[in-house]
Structure formats: structure tokens, C-alpha cells
Amino acid sequence: MLHSIPQLVIGVTDLAAAFLFMYGLQRMSSPVTASSGITVAGVGMLVAILASFLYALDVGVAARPHLMVNIGLAVVALAVGGGVSWWSGRKVAMTSMPQMVALYNGMGGGAAAAIAAVELFGNKADGATQLVVTLIGALIGAVSLSGSLVAWAKLDGVLNKPFRVRGQQVVNGLGLLATLCIGGYIVFVTLAATTPVMAMPELIYLFFGLSLVFGILLTLPIGGADMPVVISIYNAFTGLAVGLEGFVLQNPALMIAGMVVGAAGLLLTLLMAKAMNRSIANILFTNFGAVAKQKRGDIKGTLKPVEAGDAGIFMRYASSVIIVPGYGLAVAQGQQKLYEFVKLLQGAGVSVKFAVHPVAGRMPGQMDVLLAEAGVPYDLIFQLEDINDEFATTDVALVIGANDVVNPAARTEKSSPIYGMPILNADKAKKVYVVKRGEGKGYAGVVNGLFYGDNCDMVYGDAAAVLGKMVDAVRALGTKAAA
Amino acid sequence: MQFAISISGFVALYIFMLGAFAGWVIIGHVPAILHTPLMSGSNFVHGIVVVGGIFALLNATTSLEQGVGFVAVLLGAGNAAGGFAVTDRMLAMFKPTAHEPNHAHAHAKARHPKRDRHVA
Numbered sequence: 138m139l140h141s142i143p144q145l146v147i148g149v150t151d152l153a154a155a156f157l158f159m160y161g162l163q164r165m166s167s168p169v170t171a172s173s174g175i176t177v178a179g180v181g182m183l184v185a186i187l188a189s190f191l192y193a194l195d196v197g198v199a200a201r202p203h204l205m206v207n208i209g210l211a212v213v214a215l216a217v218g219g220g221v222s223w224w225s226g227r228k229v230a231m232t233s234m235p236q237m238v239a240l241y242n243g244m245g246g247g248a249a250a251a252i253a254a255v256e257l258f259g260n261k262a263d264g265a266t267q268l269v270v271t272l273i274g275a276l277i278g279a280v281s282l283s284g285s286l287v288a289w290a291k292l293d294g295v296l297n298k299p300f301r302v303r304g305q306q307v308v309n310g311l312g313l314l315a316t317l318c319i320g321g322y323i324v325f326v327t328l329a330a331t332t333p334v335m336a337m338p339e340l341i342y343l344f345f346g347l348s349l350v351f352g353i354l355l356t357l358p359i360g361g362a363d364m365p366v367v368i369s370i371y372n373a374f375t376g377l378a379v380g381l382e383g384f385v386l387q388n389p390a391l392m393i394a395g396m397v398v399g400a401a402g403l404l405l406t407l408l409m410a411k412a413m414n415r416s417i418a419n420i421l422f423t424n425f426g427a428v429a430k431q432k433r434g435d436i437k438g439t440l441k442p443v444e445a446g447d448a449g450i451f452m453r454y455a456s457s458v459i460i461v462p463g464y465g466l467a468v469a470q471g472q473q474k475l476y477e478f479v480k481l482l483q484g485a486g487v488s489v490k491f492a493v494h495p496v497a498g499r500m501p502g503q504m505d506v507l508l509a510e511a512g513v514p515y516d517l518i519f520q521l522e523d524i525n526d527e528f529a530t531t532d533v534a535l536v537i538g539a540n541d542v543v544n545p546a547a548r549t550e551k552s553s554p555i556y557g558m559p560i561l562n563a564d565k566a567k568k569v570y571v572v573k574r575g576e577g578k579g580y581a582g583v584v585n586g587l588f589y590g591d592n593c594d595m596v597y598g599d600a601a602a603v604l605g606k607m608v609d610a611v612r613a614l615g616t617k618a619a620a
Numbered sequence: 621m622q623f624a625i626s627i628s629g630f631v632a633l634y635i636f637m638l639g640a641f642a643g644w645v646i647i648g649h650v651p652a653i654l655h656t657p658l659m660s661g662s663n664f665v666h667g668i669v670v671v672g673g674i675f676a677l678l679n680a681t682t683s684l685e686q687g688v689g690f691v692a693v694l695l696g697a698g699n700a701a702g703g704f705a706v707t708d709r710m711l712a713m714f715k716p717t718a719h720e721p722n723h724a725h726a727h728a729k730a731r732h733p734k735r736d737r738h739v740a
Contacts, residue, residue, distance in 0.1 A: 144624055151671075158665045159642055165661045165711070166650035172711035175661055179704050182668060186700075189674040199681045207678050210690045214677070215670070218697035226705025231713075237706055238660050241667075245699035248669045251692035255676040255685050266629075372663055379669045380639070384632050386672050387625050392632070394668040396639030401647040401662045405655065495652060502655030510713045520652050 143191035150188035151390035157181030158394050162401070168515070185390060186215070218244075231507055232467045235500040236292035239285045239368045242375050246281025249274055249378035250345065256385055257323075257341050265328055267385050272320040274381030276348045281374040283352030288364050288371065296357075306422060309354050316347040355421070360554075363420050365500045366409050370417070373402025405501075412495030412521075415557065438589035440576065445596050448535075448570045449478070449607030450614060455532035457488040459524065461563050462508065464498050465538020465574065469600035472511030475537065478608050479513070485611070490527070491518045492561050494542035525562050534566035536587075538573070538600050544585045553583055569593040572603050657714075660707040667700025 161178030164170040193208055200207070222241065229237050253275035255261075262268040290296040323340055359367055376398030383391025410417050452458050460479070466472060479489050491513065497504035508518060528534060536543055543563040546553040563569055564587045571588055573595060587593055596603050627635065643662075650658050673696040677689030 141624075148625060154668065158668070159646060162643075162658075162661060162665065163646050165658055165707075166646060166654065168651070168654060168714055171654060171657060171714060172708070175657075175664070175704065175707045175711055178661065178665060179708070182664075182700055182704070185668060185671050186674070189671040190678075192675050192678045196679050200679045203681060203686065204678070207680055207686065207689070210686060211674050211677050211693050214673075214690050214693035215697045218694035219701035222698035222700075222702030223705050226702040227709065229706065231710070234656065234660070234706060234710065237702065238663055241699050241702040241706070242663050244695040244702070245663070245666045245669050248673050248692045248694075248696035248699060251688050251695065252669070252672045252676045254688045255680060255692065258688065259679075259681065259685050261679075369659060372659060372666075375669075376643075376662070376666045379666045379672070380636060382669070382672055384627065384636075386675055387627055388672060388675070389625060389627060389635060391668055391672050392627070392635050393639040393642075394665050396636050397643035397646070398662045398666045400640035400643030402659075404644050404647045405659055405662075408652075408655070495655075498656075500656050500659065502652055502657070502659075505653040506656050506710050506713060515653070518653070 143194040147188050147191050150184045151388065154181040154185035155390045155393040159397060162397065231510060232464075232498075233293070234503065234506075235365060235368060235498075236289045238500070239289040239292060239364075239371070242368065242372050243282045243285030243289065246278040246285060246371065246375040246378055249278035249375065249382045250282060250348070252382045252386070253278065254341070254345065256382075258338065262385060265324065268324050268327060270381050271385045272323065272344070274378045274385065275345065276316060276320065277374050277381070278378035279345055279348035280352035280355065281371045281378060283349040284356040284374075285368065285371045287353055287356035288367050291356075292364050305354070305358050309351065312347065312351040312354055316344065316351055319344045319347065359421065365496060366406060366417070366420050368500070369402055369406040369409055370421075373399050373406060376400075376402055409496065409501050412501065412559065438591065440588055441594050442597055443570075443594040445572075445598065445603040445606035446610030448594065448596050449610040451568070452482060452487065452533050452535065452570075452607075453485050453611045453614060455487055455568075457490075457531045458482060458533045458535055459490050459492050459528060459531050459563075459566065461492050461494070461534060461536045461539050461543055461561050462497065462504055463494075463537060463539025463542065464504075465540075465572075466600045467498060467504070467507050467538070469538065469574075469602075471537070471599075471601035471604050472507055472513075474601050474604040474608065476508075476511045476513050478604050478611070479517075481608060481611050489517065490524060492521070492524045492528075492563075493518055494521055494539070494561055495559075497539065497542060521559060521561060528562040528565040531566045532568060534563040534569045536563050536569065536571045537604075540573075540585055541583065543587055544583060545587055546583060546585070555583055563587065564590055564593070567592065570596055572596045572598070572600050574599060657707055657710045660703060660710060664700065664703030664707050667696060667703050670696030670700050672696070 158178050158181050161174045164174030164177060193204060196204060226237060253271045256271050262271045319340060356367060376395045380392050380395025380399055383395055410420060482489050493504045495501050505518060541555055543561050544555060545564050547555045547558045547560045550556055569592055571593060575597060588595060670693060673692030677693050680686040680689045
């Protein structure tokens with residue numbers, strides 16, 4: 138009886154954790170309850186971690202002499218890993234959120250792979266099914282680890298060029314095949330010759346090494362603009378790996394949490410891919426941006442720079458303005474200034490709306506978070522499908538730090554790497570102002586024909602500084618009118 | 621009484637199937653405005669892998685297993701703690717609508733209802 142008490146406690150807490158995770162996620166899917174959702178899930182995590190130390194009362198005979206050391210190691214690992222991540226997560230700027238999510242996700246994949254390694258080295262997998270599941274979980278977890286790290290490096294600017302070799306897909310395919318063959322060989326030898334897996338550590342090392350390399354090769358050729366989708370895929374991968382290792386460890390909480398995240402991640406990935414009008418296979422295996430770069434010569438017209446103040450005054454006397462915010466706005470930390478300008482315009486009777494592209498920012502929905510941070514009411518923020526028809530009847534489209542999501546080439550230019558992606562029809566507005574730091578290209582590295590259009594003027598400068606000038610110009614106007 | 625859990629074959633498949641279905645349904649109704657926090661939130665949830673890491677580490681018998689188990693707990697704890705920290709921060713930013721613009725669209729209001737003041 139005494140023996141079964143830890144099992145009972147662990148069983149109950151894990152059951153509670155599984156429930157709290159699903160309930161928390163469900164609350165997180167509505168803005169009304171979202172912030173309590175993460176608290177609910179957090180409580181589930183905390184009790185599950187605390188209860189897991191009860192495993193110490195129930196370890197095998199072989200592990201007993203090492204128990205005190207193992208508990209010490211676990212506490213140190215929890216404190217160090219949790220502490221460093223907590224600190225970095227609290228400190229990181231909102232704009233760097235996508236790469237942090239990539240990093241934390243890679244850690245989860247790595248943890249799943251490491252659990253698989255412990256099982257393999259300790260020869261703990263029981264029978265063919267468990268061995269196969271362990272190896273599959275290890276492969277997926279390791280791919281998620283190295284792939285997420287590459288995604289992090291790309292988003293963080295450590296790696297800024299897609300890296301491709303000739304016949305990349307053949308190399309990738311062979312890499313995966315080799316990994317699977319080694320995994321198959323490990324299973325075959327273990328079962329046929331009853332050789333303990335431990336007797337062939339070289340093969341295990343090779344298996345993990347190849348899995349990691351495959352994750353890197355798979356991610357390197359994918360362009361930076363597709364990274365959000367890639368992170369989402371790896372999020373689903375990690376969930377799957379955790380679920381599979383949960384089966385090996387006979388832990389239903391891990392199985393449920395892993396599978397819930399696996400399915401949720403898959404659905405989120407599909408939603409994002411849909412927003413970009415591309416298939417998952419197209420994103421993963423097409424060399425994004427590899428087509429011949431469009432030359433400036435293809436586009437008629439010139440870039441027409443104007444003063445920020447003049448643009449601001451023009452909008453003051455417009456009747457409707459739609460603002461298209463992009464990542465450049467966030468980089469310049471211009472959201473507060475933008476909302477100040479918007480309130481000025483509203484005060485002057487101008488109808489102002491925000492048009493947010495599904496992939497604005499580096500991650501779907503990131504721009505919504507950034508605007509919320511600046512205090513912009515939800516009522517003013519519209520998603521692509523709700524507002525796209527309104528551009529044609531709008532006086533001014535103000536594009537701030539966005540580029541690819543308003544590039545008309547996505548509609549017309551079959552050779553363009555962004556062809557087919559739904560874009561915001563900013564070019565259809567009567568007047569377009571584009572606030573940009575300089576004449577650089579967007580994340581996808583494509584020339585934007587919108588900027589050369591007859592109805593488009595460019596306002597060069599840091600978004601926050603430009604908006605400051607607009608605010609000043611409109612304010613000055615207000616006092617003059619009053620006097 | 622015995623409380624040891626034993627899951628094999630079809631029982632495992634049933635758990636996987638129901639879990640996957642639940643995940644699909646739970647996320648299915650999320651508005652685009654919450655995509656980032658939700659991705660981060662689900663990222664936090666698979667941080668439960670740390671529990672598996674603790675189990676593996678406590679049962680380690682060789683220094684190799686201890687080393688790899690240590691890495692498992694380290695990474696898993698990083699996943700859980702970091703995932704919670706960023707998700708919580710992001711969701712706290714969804715501040716309530718300060719004022720009620722009189723030209724607000726009915727369906728926009730329905731999508732983003734006013735929420736209670738709850739700032740971490």
C-alpha cells in the first residue's frame with residue numbers, strides 16, 4: 138500500500154495537469170479569457186513538476202545508489218534551465234518574440250530527444266513497439282531542436298541569407314533515408330540478435346547526429362519570410378515528439394499534452410500557410426526567393442520623396458485613412474507615436490482604421506500584440522479579408538514599415554517569389570504614403586512596384602521620428618486654425 | 621491497490637487520437653488576433669516534457685545517462701519557464717479598450733469583446 142501512494146499522487150496530479158492544459162488553452166483562444174488561460178496552464182505545469190519528484194520513492198533497484206545525486210542534478214537543472222529562460226523571457230523585447238518562441242521550442246524538442254537517448258542508452262525500451270516509438274520521437278525531437286535553432290539564428294539575423302546547394306532536396310532525402318536506415322538497423326539488431334542497444338553506442342550517436350544534421354539541412358534553404366510557418370511546424374513536431382516519448386515513459390499527461398500541441402500546431406500551420414496562399418510542401422521544399430531577382434528596370438515610374446509634415450497635413454484634411462503597419466514600425470518602436478497621430482486625426486473627424494496582414498511582423502498575429510501594447514483599441518484593427526475592399530474608396534493608405542504585404546507583384550508577377558500571397562490592396566487607395574527607413578527591399582528581397590506608382594509618395598526616415606513630425610505638423614495646424 | 625499506469629497498443633492510439641482531436645477543436649475557434657500568444661502558449665504546454673526528463677534522470681544509473689538526463693531536464697525546464705514568461709507577458713498586453721469609439725463595427729466588437737481588467 139505504502140508503495141502505491143506516490144503512484145496515486147502522481148497519477149492524480151498528472152490527470153489534473155492534462156485537464157488544466159486543455160482548459161487553459163481553451164481559455165487562451167478568446168481575448169476575454171486569454172490571460173487567465175496561461176495562469177491555469179501554469180498551475181498545471183507547477184503541480185506536475187512538483188509531483189514528479191515523487192518518482193524518487195519508486196525508482197528501480199539499480200538507480201537507488203545514485204538517487205541523491207540524481208535528485209540534486211534534477212534540482213540544479215530545473216533551477217538553471219528554468220531561471221535562465223524565465224529571465225530571458227521577461228527581458229526580451231516584444232519584437233524579438235518569434236525567435237524566443239523558436240528557441241524555447243527547440244529546447245522542448247531537445248528535451249524529448251534527450252529522454253529518448255536516456256531510454257536507449259539505458260536499454261529501457263520494452264519490446265519492438267517501444268523501441269520504434271522511442272527512435273521516431275528521438276528523430277522528430279532532434280530535427281525540431283536543430284531546425285528551431287536555425288530558425289532562431291535566421292530571425293535573429295545571425296544567419297541572414299538562405300543557404301542552398303545544388304540538389305538540396307536530394308541531399309535532404311538521402312539524409313532522412315540514412316537516418317531511418319540506421320534507426321531500422323538498431324531495431325533489427327536489438328530484436329534479432331538480442332543485443333542490448335547499449336552495446337552499440339556508436340550507432341546511437343550516429344542516429345542522433347544524422348537527425349540533427351537533417352534538421353539543419355531542412356531549415357537552411359527556407360527564406361526568412363517563411364520562418365513563422367517553420368516555427369509553427371517545429372512547434373507541432375516538438376508536441377509530437379513529447380507525445381511519443383510520453384508513450385515510452387508510460388505517462389499519459391505527456392501523451393495528451395504532446396498530442397494536443399501537435400494537432401494545434403498543425404492547424405495553426407495550415408492557417409498561416411493559407412494566409413500566404415501557399416502549401417506546406419511549397420514552403421518547405423520550394424526555394425523561396427531563388428527565382429531571378431526582379432530588376433528595377435521592369436518597373437515604370439520614380440520614387441517621389443516628400444516631407445513628413447506635408448504628408449501629415451494631407452491626411453488631416455482627408456476623410457478616411459487606412460494604416461498598414463509592418464515590422465518596420467515595431468523596430469522603430471513607433472506604435473505609441475502612431476496611436477497619438479491617429480487620435481489627432483480622429484479628433485479632426487478623419488475616419489481611421491488599421492489593416493493588419495495575417496503575416497505582418499515575423500509571426501502571425503504579432504502586429505496585433507504590438508498594437509495592443511500601444512493601447513490601440515481592438516475595434517480599429519481589421520484583418521485582411523474584412524478591409525481589403527475598402528482601400529478603393531479610401532483617401533489615404535499610410536504604409537508604415539511594411540513592404541512585401543503590400544507588393545502588387547503578388548497579384549500579377551508570376552515570376553515573383555511572393556506571387557499568389559494575398560496582399561493588402563494599399564495601391565488601390567487614392568493616395569499612398571509609404572514610411573520607410575531607406576530604399577531597401579522587404580524581407581523577401583523583392584522590388585515593390587507600389588512605391589513607384591503615380592499615387593504613391595515616399596516619406597523616408599525612422600518611423601517614430603516621421604510620426605513625431607506628422608504629429609507636430611498637424612498640431613501646429615490646429616493652433617493656427619483655432620487662432 | 622495498484623495505481624501503476626500501463627498503456628499499450630490501442631489504448632495509446634485512442635489517447636493520441638482524442639488528444640489530437642481536442643487540440644484541433646480547441647484551436648479551431650481562435651481569432652487571428654491571438655495567433656501569436658496561442659502559438660507561444662502551446663509551446664509552453666509541451667514544456668511538460670520536463671516531467672519526463674525528471675523521471676528519466678531519477679532512474680539514471682550510469683554517468684552517461686545522468687549527463688543526458690540532466691540535459692533533458694535543463695532543456696525541458698527552459699521550454700516551460702520561457703514559454704510561460706513570454707506568453708504571460710504577451711497576454712497581459714491585451715489591455716481593455718480604453719474608450720468606446722462611436723463608429724465601431726458591430727462584428728468587430730463581437731470578435732474582440734471588452735475584457736475584464738486583468739493585468740499581470
